[in-house]
Amino acid sequence: xxxxxxxxxxxxxxxxxxxxxxxxxxxxxxxxxxxxxxxxxxxxxxxxxxxxxxxxxxxxxxxxxxxxxxxxxxxxxxxxxxxxxxxxxxxxxxxxxxxxxxxxxxxxx
Amino acid sequence: xxxxxxxxxxxxxxxxxxxxxxxxxxxxxxxxxxxxxxxxxxxxxxxxxxxxxxxxxxxxxxxxxxxxxxxxxxxxxxxxxxxxxxxxxxxxxxxxxxxxxxxxxxxxxxxx
Numbered sequence: 001x002x003x004x005x006x007x008x009x010x011x012x013x014x015x016x017x018x019x020x021x022x023x024x025x026x027x028x029x030x031x032x033x034x035x036x037x038x039x040x041x042x043x044x045x046x047x048x049x050x051x052x053x054x055x056x057x058x059x060x061x062x063x064x065x066x067x068x069x070x071x072x073x074x075x076x077x078x079x080x081x082x083x084x085x086x087x088x089x090x091x092x093x094x095x096x097x098x099x100x101x102x103x104x105x106x107x108x109x
Numbered sequence: 110x111x112x113x114x115x116x117x118x119x120x121x122x123x124x125x126x127x128x129x130x131x132x133x134x135x136x137x138x139x140x141x142x143x144x145x146x147x148x149x150x151x152x153x154x155x156x157x158x159x160x161x162x163x164x165x166x167x168x169x170x171x172x173x174x175x176x177x178x179x180x181x182x183x184x185x186x187x188x189x190x191x192x193x194x195x196x197x198x199x200x201x202x203x204x205x206x207x208x209x210x211x212x213x214x215x216x217x218x219x220x221x
Contacts, residue, residue, distance in 0.1 A: 032208055043113075043199045043212030044152070096142065096154035096165055097201075097210060 004088045009104040018075045020103050022088030025069050033064060033071045036087045038102070044087065048073070075105075083107045111136065113202050113213035121219045122190050130185040130216045134202030140164075141183040142203070142210060143175060147196040155198075158183055190220045 005023040012018045024033070032051055036044035048055055050062040050071070061074040075082055085102040114133045122128050134141050143155040154167040158177035172188040181202075187194055197217050201210040 034209070036212075041197060041215070041217065043201070043215050046209055046211060049209060092208065096157060096167065097144075097152070098154070099152040101151055 004090055004100055006088050006100065006103045008101065009106065011106050011108065012078055013108050014079055015077050018078050018105060020073045020086055020105070021070055022073070023070050024090040027068050027090050031091045033062065034089045035060070035062065035073045036089065038085045038087065078107050080107050080109060113200055113211055115200050115213040115216050117216060118214070119217045119219070121221065123221050124190055124192060126190050128187045128190060128218055130198050130218070132183045132185070132200030132213060134181050135211055138202035138204045139181055140203040140205070141177055141181065142201040143183070143185050144199045144201065145196045146199060152199065156185070192220050194218060195220045
């Protein structure tokens with residue numbers, strides 16, 4: 001899996017939009033970009049996956065520029081319950097997943 | 110559709126004992142993965158089973174072993190438990206042709 005770099009932590013307030021950027025300079029042609037969310041003492045939860053341009057679901061949006069060397073997870077109007085660690089993974093996810101340290105998002109009232 | 114389930118939720122053992130953790134994948138998923146997450150650390154890959162066979166193994170000693178049953182459920186066995194084996198053990202499943210692994214809630218193993 002390609003190496004990824006994310007901010008260690010981010011703070012936000014309820015109702016704001018949060019954008020978490022992940023850098024993956026050595027992404028391969030066949031690699032997908034996937035984001036997981038993890039709450040303390042729980043398993044990671046799949047949020048969104050994309051290959052290029054923009055992907056949107058009921059939870060988040062994923063923006064991928066043309067060169068695919070980075071991606072941005074966008075969480076609209078966050079709430080306190082969005083406080084969690086967010087992981088960006090790049091590669092073919094059919095084999096083992098390699099999780100980095102992720103981004104710890106803290107949402108304040 | 111039911112998600113990945115794991116049992117037990119919590120498990121307390123003493124050093125030297127054996128622990129058995131169980132995982133039931135999402136219906137129709139044939140691949141099962143095991144990960145270890147020590148407190149405050151990231152997830153570490155343990156084992157991958159697919160169609161009853163071990164496909165890949167992480168950098169863990171042989172006392173970590175497992176198997177996958179014909180119904181695709183899986184067991185993780187940890188022998189000769191050590192204090193540092195205390196962690197959250199997560200199971201994930203994936204269907205053939207899909208790129209997405211779905212995780213269960215985990216089993217919290219505490220070794221005293």
